[in-house]
Amino acid sequence: MIIKEKLAARAVNVEDFLKDCLRGRNVPARLLESMEYSLLAGGKRLRPVLALSWCSLLGxxxxxAMPFAASLECIHTYSLIHDDLPAMDDDDLRRxxxxxxxxxxEATAILAGDGLLTEAFTLMCESGLKQGLDAERVLRAVGVLAVAAGAGGMVGGQTVDMEFTGRTDVPLDDLRAMHAMKTGALITAACECGAILSGAGEDDVTNAREFGRAIGVAFQIVDDVLDIVGDEATLGKPVGSDVEQGKTTYPSLLGLERSRELAAAHVNDAVARLHGYEGEECVFLEALARYIVDRAC
Structure with missing residues (x-):
């Protein structure tokens, strides 16, 4: 089975959990419909799969850990809803x-995003309160994810992205730092939280964190490339929007080929963090890392 099919197969378990995770919470009907419209719209479920895979790899x-993994998808989905708003990226199509x-x-969309972000913390707690994971591990993982999703992570990254839009003088280091917050922080946290929830030692947590950091960079570079060479039917969102909105991207600074090379180098850094591990999860994580770059080839 190729990696795309393996990822889809693992995403099914996440999808099954997401279908019911918002039910029974006394959510007004229209708000629930809006939240589930985006949450259940498909997608690779990359972040929860990463968390679950690292948790399994480390025993x-x-x-x-499934409720915690699902919380990552809730946070990711909320960010997409808000990023698409007219005041942000003003995109009419998603998935x-x-x-x-x-x-x-607009008002319902804003509230749907707010609801998904808040419900994510309910799900995180359920890994301890309902699933019996060690409370100290859960608390530590909650802290990691809260920082990654917050003002110093994903939210801050979106803020800087908006500040950079329309500028032609953004240095590569600043672009890299912005994407490490906006895109990379949540991917990094997914891997790190999976390791923390497993009860692994600090060296393993560090390997998970650095694996996530490396593929987070690669993922963003490839997204920038696909905005130029991809197609709307495959991506499920408009292509060419980065250029249209005046965004600085890796291809605009480095060109397509150098961007692809840089993404591949970061994937190699990620794979190096898997050395010393073995088994199905290790094979899967390496293949998943390489698949990120293969999407742009």
Whole structure:
């Protein structure tokens, strides 16, 4: 089975959990419809799969970690809803269908994002309260994810991205730092939290964190490349929007080929963090890392 199929197979378990995770919480009907419209719209489920894979690789119980893994997808989905808003990136299409604010309205979309972000913390706690994971591990992982999603991570990265839009003088180091916050922080946290929830030692947690950091950079570079060479039907979102909005990207600074080479180098850095591990999860994580670059080839 090729890696794309393996990723899809693992995403099925996440998808099954997501279908019911917001039910029974007394959410108003229209708000629930809006939240589930985006949460259940598909996607690779990369972040929860990474968390579960690292948890399993290091001897943890992935089933008990599922609510925590699902919280990553809730946070990611909320960020997409808000990024698509007219005040942000102003995108009308997401995952092959109308963006949340186009399907509903701006106010509902904002509240749906707010709801998903907040419900994510309920799910994190459920890994301890309902699934029986060690409370200290869960608390540590919650702290890691909160920082990654917050003002010093994903939210801050989106802020800087908006500040950079329209500028032609953004240095590569500043672009890299911005994407490490906006895109990389949540991917890094997914891997790190999976390791923490497994009960692994600090060396293993560091390997997971640095693996996530490296593929986070590669993922963003490839996204920038695909905005030029990809197609809307495959990506499920508009292509060429970076140029249209005046965004500085890796290809705009380095060109397509150098961008691809840089992404491949970061993937190699990620794979190096798997040395010393073995088994199915190790093979899967290496293949997944390489798949990120293969998307742009």
């Amino acid at each position: 943890g119980d992935a089933d008990r 092959g269908r109308p963006s949340n604010h186009k399907q509903f309205d």
